[in-house]
Amino acid sequence: MAIFKTKIVFIMQERRNEDRREPEIVYSHAVKAGKRIYYLDVKKARNEDLYLCITESKRKAAGEDEAPQFEKHKVFLYKEDFAHFMEGLEDVISYIKGQLGDIEERQAFEPEHAEEKVEEVAQEEEKPRRGLFSRFTKG
Numbered sequence: 001m002a003i004f005k006t007k008i009v010f011i012m013q014e015r016r017n018e019d020r021r022e023p024e025i026v027y028s029h030a031v032k033a034g035k036r037i038y039y040l041d042v043k044k045a046r047n048e049d050l051y052l053c054i055t056e057s058k059r060k061a062a063g064e065d066e067a068p069q070f071e072k073h074k075v076f077l078y079k080e081d082f083a084h085f086m087e088g089l090e091d092v093i094s095y096i097k098g099q100l101g102d103i104e105e106r107q108a109f110e111p112e113h114a115e116e117k118v119e120e121v122a123q124e125e126e127k128p129r130r131g132l133f134s135r136f137t138k139g
Helices: 002-020 079-100 111-126
Strands: 024-033 036-044 050-060 069-078
Touching: 050 079, 069 079
Parallel strands: none
Antiparallel strands: 024 036, 036 050, 050 069
16 A cells, blocks of 8 residues: 555656646747847647747846856747737837838847957057157157
8 A cells, every 4th residue: 555655646746847847948049139138939838839938038247256147038929829929019110110210230240250350450459559659769
């Protein structure tokens, strides 16, 4: 009888753990936007249905000795709401563009161009500089 009770307790604990676990991410896309990163995660619910989880992650100011901390906000979007959500999103973006005109997009960080910039700065540093007091010193 004790073995039977132990097995039931074990099964109940397993089910509780299943209920607590994070839904599986089946597809993900990260959008870096300045100090923020937006994660667009497609997750699988327990009933095998898919939904979208949009997470905004923003680095919080921390002291020099502290580990970085992030502030996160999540929005869950279900398939039956996709069309209405897109319609609303397109509407408000259109409104903003109508009020502000064309919106300049944020430039993406491209590592290959960063190396060119470093080389340009290094070449500028090699050039002799003439400061305010250079005429009074030799060299």
